[in-house]
Amino acid sequence: MKVLGLEWNRETDTLAIQKVHLSSAQSVTKRFILSKIASVFDPLGIFAPVTLRGKLIIQTLWKKKIGWDQKVDGQDLIMWHEIQRDLSKISGHEIPRCIVSGGDNRNILLCFCDASTKAYATIVYMMQKGDLEQHIELMFSKARLAPTTNISIPRLELMAVLIGVRCLTFVQDQMKMQIDEVHLFTDSQCALKWIMSTKELPVFVKNRVKEIKEHKNIIFHYVKSNDNPADIASRGCSTEDLVKSYSWWHGPEWLLHDISKWPVLDRLSNTEDDETNKPKTIENDEKENNISENLSFSAFGAINDCFPTSVPFGINPMKYSSVTKLLRVTAYVRRFIGKMKKEKYSSQSLTSKEIQEAEDMWIKHVQHTNFSEVYEALIGKKKCNLQLQLGVFIDKNGLLRCKGRLENASLTESARNPLLLPRDDSFTVLIVEREHKRLFHSGVSQTLSQLRHRYWIPSGRATVRKVLRQCLVCRRVEGGRTKCLLWLLYLVQELPNPHHSVILDWTILDHYI
Template sequence: MSGPKLESLELSSTKRELLQSIASIFDPLGFFSPVTLLGKLLLQTLWSKKVEWDFKLSENDCELWKEIAFDIKQIQTHTFDRYIGLDGKCSYQLLCFCDASTKAYACAIYLRHETDESCRVDLIYSKTRLAPIKKISIPRLELLAVIIGIRCLAFIESHLKITVQKETLWTDSQCVIHWIASKKQMSTFAENRLKEIRKCTDTEFRYVSTDINPADIASRGTHFSEIKSNNLWWNGPSWLLFSNAQWPTWSYNLTTENGNLYKSEIKPSTSYQQTELLVGEPPSGVNCDRKLGSPYGMKCENFSSLIRLLRITAWVQRFIRKLKKDTISGPLTGKEIEDAKLMWIVHIQRKHFAKEIHDITKNKSSNIIRQLGLTIDNNGLIRCVGRIEHADISENAKRPILLPKKEAFTKLLIYNYHRNLLHVGVAQTLSQIRQKYWIPQGRSTVRHVLRTCGNCIRYEGGPYKMPLIPPLPKKRVTESSPYTYTGIDYFGPLYVKTVNGSKQCGSVYTPA
């Protein structure tokens, strides 16, 4: 290991000088990562305190740095054998230990080589990373430790010119072991990392007790005097010298606290409720429950376009019909797409206009029913009836379907019209929508959706900005004597009444 000049170590008294000293430490294999971690933690503390680059460190911080600098001096003079091989034919195993604390997370990798007569285990690589300043749970940090563990295993194996028979990874986190073995859907944070871990099909994941986990030393940081002759750090647990069958195993049943942490990363199971095909139901079958579940467990918010929502819904409906021994096959038909749309419209009308549906079925009146002339047609759809019953227009324009303004389906519908009309403005989009649908406060709703259109934002842009005000001329702001810069204004001729009559001209001199 190499590092900063010994005479300059203890002279570092600012954050800039401390960072320079820490960054100059060269320990590519991480043999002394528990010691160098202390310097990183001190630097992170200075960042959290928002200490300026060239401010003098406080007395306490200086004392901590002196202790770390003393350890770095000892490391630079420490020697050990570079050769770790055994004579004869060997079989090799890579053994990785992972751990995390509130300060950092780390991994330590050992090479186990075994012959018919002897066995040897040596530390060949270690890596530490600081925990984020923004606090996250210990199980998540343990998961990150496993991530760097499998990455380091892949890195070491790719650079060793030997054949590795087996890879084993230990962690002392019960939650992580259960997450890896679980088939349940996890949170996005955990799921993305578990996918990477599960790709390592050749690696065996095992649980180890914390007190004999060498990575625990690296994750907490320690002084050089404590690892100088520490066999747990340099050679791993003593039982690694035994055959694999004799390695101890520990029970990792979840405690109540760990069980809650384990469940905190599991996504709640989606409640798929049975939804009947609503097309063709009579008005009397209208359900007025506002807690109506989403059809087939789908949510409009999860779809980027209306046609995609309708096609997936149509395929689900075809699958249900096939369960009833319907023989339909081939691509989706226009009728199936239309049935899917009607089902969604009926669903959101039941969700947002339950009271109005109840009042209409009971022949009661309310303000919105009177203003929009609401009625329910044979398909269970709420329609608005106005005063243009005898107009020479389509039936949908005479009796448009009522849609709520604050609904994801309505936004998808508006954007679908807007895109099909080649990104026209608010007036044209609203005009086409009203040929079939009625949206309360439709103009503001359409305007709000169109403001989020990526293509329109990209190509339309905004108004030109006013240019920056230029500085005043130099002579206007430079101190000088009166009349150094003079403005002259001429005027005339003026006809002056004299005996002979004459013309007079004048000039005005002003200081600039």
């Protein structure tokens, strides 16, 4: 019986992959190989190590620039015949449909991640732990090919951890049951150190670490390569070897022991977390075997980002009509947190220093959100466009400022080195509106001139003009054609000669209408 693309044996209550029809062809082409590989429907990734070999041969043909209808020969043809035999054997293996037992059990999700020079993969298990017994079953797996461009093994390991946390979230959402604990295992020290790092990381690493840190209920572990079942999925294997592999279907045997008895290290080894580690190949199964035990730690206990991109205190600036109100609310939240820490304040009302600190907090937030590449270039002592054009530098408070020809003038620091603000940010709009109202709704030039006493906005005139067009007070007072027409009607009524008034009336009105 077919159920959601799988074969369901109702008598044994097992599932199996539908049989793949691999008809022999006179000529094997890339089109033929791709069609047969795509016909294998394995949504849970149960046979990911087997299907990975098919993906690898397609990637190899692409690298060789083989045409769609060009015959495949030589070593590629021999490899395809081996893969074809493995794909035909997939449908002969059945897996139990029901892996969740009833009763009062603790449900624990276990995820293993690994990467090689060819692919990176993750595998998810469900552990059900009762009073008398416990068992572990394979739930879900995913394997992806490594990019054809040169990318280091530590970065591939980090990508494996990323799809691991994504798969854990997917499984939890689909299970719709209480999950007591979530554990993730990887055999890469670099990936774990990046997750725990408080330093500024490369853009590629930082973006992936940021998404990993959003999943705060996961406990990360270091595991030896020999005990990592995801190693099978990242390298590929035959159907026979996969069926006989106990670690693939149930995980390493030491998982059956009590969690408190899992070997744990107090800290990582002192190896540097750079990307110059020895790369691993499919033939070399020894990866970082200098560590003989597992490392268990929570990646979110003491992580403080050097460059915060989250909104201060979760406040949405779009909900405030003025920057003054926004800064006062932020200052009050800062004061509340300070009082919770037993800090004392001399005045009951907010001081100018507290307002200034709140403004600096928002400026730092919008700068790190919109000019992250500028920070990275300045810290890495690299060149960037804004640095060359505006002489951008980081001041003692961590804010971006611009240098100009007034550096030696007897002006305030803000006037000589104005703060850099993004043009399309909501906080910048509030700043422009504040200066516009402070100048009694002056025009674009006056508002821009006042802004540049402290801030520098790229394409500032266009930004100020855009904000002022939305000012309801200015639109109501300035008027337009209606105001001119009313003045002309008044002028016509005051003319002494009625005949001339009619001629003048219609002539001028026709001109303006």
